[in-house]
Amino acid sequence: MVKQTIQIFARVKPTKKQTAEYFVDCEEQGGSLEFVVPRDLADGVINNKRENYKFRFQKVFDQTANQEEIFEAIAKPVADNVLAGYNGTIFAYGQTGSGKTFTITGGAENYNDRGIIPRTLSYLYQHFSKDSSMIYTTHISYLEIYNETGYDLLNPQHEASRLEDLPKVTIMEDPDQNIHLKNLSLQQSANEEEALDLLFLGDTNRMIAETPMNQASTRSHCIFTIHLCSKELGSAMVRCSKLHLVDLAGSERVGKTGVGGQILTEAKYINLSLHYLEQVIIALSEKNRSHIPYRNSMMTSVLRDSLGGNCMTTMIAAVSVERKNTGESISTCRFAQRVALIKNDALLNEELDPALLIVRLKKEIQCLKEELALVTGEQRSDKLTQEEIQQLEEQIDVYLEDPDSEVTLNLGPDMRKIQFCFSLLKNILLTFTTMHFSLSVLELSVSQQEAFEVFLRDHEDRLSIENNRAVLQQRSVFTLCSTSFILYLFVLFCLGVAGNLMPSESDSVEERILNQIEEEKKHYKIKSGCLKGLKTEIEHLQLLHEKLKVKLQKDFENWWTQEGARLKVLFLYNMHNMVCHFYGRFILTDRDRISTKKSRKKKKHIK
Template identity: 40%
Template sequence: MEPRTDGAECGVQVFCRIRPLNKTEEKNADRFLPKFPSEDSISLGGKVFVFDKVFKPNTTQEQVYKGAAYHIVQDVLSGYNGTVFAYGQTSSGKTHTMEGVIGDGNLSGIIPRIVADIFNHIYNMDENLQFHIKVSYYEIYNEKIRDLLDPEKVNLSIHEDKNRVPYVKGATERFVGGPDEVLQAIEDGKSNRMVAVTNMNEHSSRSHSVFLITVKQEHQTTKKQLTGKLYLVDLAGSEKVSKTGAQGAVLEEAKNINKSLTALGIVISALAEGTKSHVPYRDSKLTRILQESLGGNSRTTVIICASPSHFNEAETKSTLLFGQRAKTIKNVVQINEELTAEEWKRRYEKEKEKVTRLSALLQAAALELSRWRVGESVSEMEWVNLSETAQMAVSEVSGGSTPLMERSIAPAPPMLTSTTGPITDEEKKKYEEERVKLYQQLDEKDDEIQKVSQELEKLRQQVLLQEEALGTMRENEELIREENNRFQKEAEDKQQEGKEMMTALEEIAVNLDVRQAECEKLKRELEVVQEDNQSLEDRMNQATSLLNAHLDECGPKIRHFKEGIYNVIREFNIADISTQNDQLPDHDLLNHVRIGVSKLFSEYSAAKETSTAAEHDAEAKLAADVARVESGQDAGRMKQLLVKDQAAKEIKPLTDRVNMELTTLKNLKKEFMRVLITRCQANQDIEGEDSLSGPAQKQRIQFLENNLDKLTKVHKQLVRDNADLRVELPKMEARLRGREDRIKMLETALRDSKQRSQAERKKYQQEVERIKEAVRQRNMRRMNAPQIVKPIRPGQVYTSPSAGMSQGANNGSNA
């Protein structure tokens, strides 16, 4: 691609946009400083700044686009280069101006609108034109170029093509066929762009973003090709750390942003002065990329964005001064045209014809000179008119139809050579060659730095992947260790539980032997108690017989005593009768009665004492026998309680049954004691024959027999429980063996789990290596594979999801 030499000088267009006061500034009651004397001027602090146009705070996005960037579309489609970039402090509205809200017809910025207009213009152009459109999107972050369409590409280098035009080497070029694909590329890039939160902006751009649209068109009939490049640049804002509160990484970003913006300001100042022979484009990657846009082959539009608040007065004034300097820059724009072979041939023939004509004129002039030298007179009509020839050559050179390469086809030697100049052509050529070599060396060093940076980044990525894999493996190892510890603990618990069960079973076996011995002992004691009960019954029968005999003996005495009493009563009755007959009793009779009564009382007392003594003896023997029986019953009950306690520790159902039996025994004991006490009291309170009758003895004997039957039942129940324990013992042993088998199975599972985890870890590492190798192979194939272009033919209707936005932009352009 060769630019034409018919370069036309044009100035950089500068537009100023003042945003409204934001919520924070309104809350702080900040003053609105700028004044607008006219549509192209702004006044701040008593000084007036004039630009191509000034957009007030109430200006819409569409008005900004129509006034500042709409004309760039036609220039790009005509083969010119174009640049639109926004400059200003942070939070001044640069990103809102350039991007806005993509997809919103009212709030979308310059980039989506210019994309829609490019395709709308293409659809209305000649049908014989074929277009190839590709886009690139990258950012300058911390003085490193990072590809936003492929985030793995970092620290890209800047090279120069054969026309010494800078370009970013290695940046992804995505071919697109419609506006929706361009907007999708923008969205993909925005998701990878660096942003941060500061005190002045919640979404502050931390890098300079460059969105490049390359439009190449070819006429299918004439094969004429034109190429236009459009740079859409969103610069990061200049920052004051005291206002933004940047710290740490954000502070380092702010330093690099201010550094690159300072380099941009120095370049613009050098271009504005026009006196410096060297412009420091290489001081920053930003200025190197914008080299063609500032003083080169590009139609450039600068939109300076500023804040109206008095809080940012110094930054706003600095921005306006920047715009004022940028407005003085002059660019030389040229059409980027690629000639066909036929066009080159035609121009070659034309140049050849011109050289032949000039050679003939030169020969005629030499012949005329030789005639003059020999003293021959040459008439004026025969003079060779070199002035007209020179004017014709100059007019052809400045006519604008010869590219730079055409002048090197047949260079004519100069008519006169000057030896008085400070620098000869050879020296200039030598210096130029040295300069080219130095630039080549710089490019080679940039390539080396780029390769080293890429290798370093790959190594860093590999280190991160390895660290991540190592962290994952450590986490897995920690999980496996925890699981292993848990399994070991469970195994130890199971082993301990097995040991406890073995100990419990041994204790149960020992307790069973002890209980068997106790049951035998209880059986023998029961037999002794039965014998004692039998002996007690025999004694009670003997006592009953003795009582009956004693009653038989006392019967006549009692009858004699009763007769004496009856006689006394009769005698008292007789005395009463005599008294009633007013006859006083005889003293001898009274004495005789007293003596008889005393005798009867003495005999009654003796008989009563004899009976009481016999009763006491019988009661003492009965109490001794009852106490012996009770002591035997208490011993049996205590042993039963011991057996019950041992059984309760091992077998819960037996505990309930034993408790019920104990409760029954206690009730029986209480009942037995109550009956014994009642019987003893009844025996002590005997006052007649009826209380000493036989049914009470029979009832007591029946009660003792019932107690004996219940003790027999308890003995039988204990024997049955012993048999049940003997039956349950094999079951408990089987459960113990099952626990041991379970422990062995868990240990085996633990070993298998360890082996599986090691195998999975090895498999994971192999999979990671395989994926890395596949990614490397794919990247290598992608680098060597051809790219598929998407041709666009005007006149064909293009339908896409964003057709509504494109149609709206088209309507706006038609308006």
């Protein structure tokens, strides 16, 4: 458990208008923001108003601070804690137009204007890609609270034209006072691109209304939540944490903004919810306060863990230093000072993997059922199911293959399973004995291949088989050569060999070609006749070889059967002698032991 107060930071919005007199003091151990309010002469001679208002923060970011500095100092430490398994919350508080949305979400004009949400997503997914020892899964939710009604901004219906088209989110509380948000969807994001698409979808569905004070002021509270689960490879423990990134609606004085109608109603709801938030903060800062009014508003109910619970929380006080906004800025800083008094007890959200936990509980339930059946004598059906038989056969296989001598066969109190396993083991033993006998017989003799070679060496048809094999090889080689020669003649004829011969002076070219063709025809007829004769001879030799082969196989099988029977009788004879010899020694040993005991008793009696 980590006990930590809520960290508070201040950020001054840049402005080109006339500013109030303020001072930013940055120190190593923190920073301070001081406002100077001059006395008003209209109040008369007696003026008890303070002139200086000084507030302490963890750090104060002046007008020149950029988005990268904000992320590194505020969001990155919280993201690291979330990666370690702790819940985290970052929320921005301040009046309308003080730069809360720019700080949390960012601007849309430049890439460097990205806010805390997109930068945190990028930081987390970069960490996932570098850390190969962990398995990470992320889900994202985006909740909007408008006029005390919750809406799911990540509804799959992209074409929602009105806020009322989005699903309404309601709060439910279990007996342990844990908050559950009904109808709030959790969208899984496998990479940074998918997460940013969800952020864009939520921002598109977000309710925007214009006020004279801020033409892009958000009129609702928005909570962007990253749910992160991490697990080491091969580990049964899983860590599940969440990070709330909250953009609160701006507080404002209705008379100052000059709004009416629907906008006035919105402002009342916003101010009321912020008032309830302030009540919760005040109650938490009081030591002896027993009741904390979380249920007064939906926002304080959702942020219950973030305020005085299991969470590491950070607040960003967004202030505007324009002279006309000095009062609201001082009020924001006062609120931050009260928030800094709240202590949270952050716990490491680590638990056993639910899948493994289910497996363990199922085994435990099965063991309890078997123990109960053994005690109560519960009657079971007479026959085992096919599934139970298959499981028992697998258990027997694992039991016999395990080299550990201390391994046990856990069958429970079911006598049907015990009897079945005894029967199965008996069959395995009989089969093993038969196989052992057969293997022993084979070991006493030579292998079947070696036996066949011995048998063939003395067989009467061995010479005939060898002669036929030699003649077949000779004829096959001759056939291959003859075929190649005929193919050569055919190619030679096609290429016009006769045309390539140099004609003599006395013979014409046509006569030489005709003579050459006649010669090639004679050679072709001779070779073709030889091939036909070889074909007939080879077929006859193959037939004789197959007949001898079949006869030789039958003769060997008969011989092998007789030889096996002889070896079997020899093996049984040797086994009989060995058993008789063993039991003879065993009986002799028992007799010696008995005689030894008698002699000892006799000696003791004599003494």
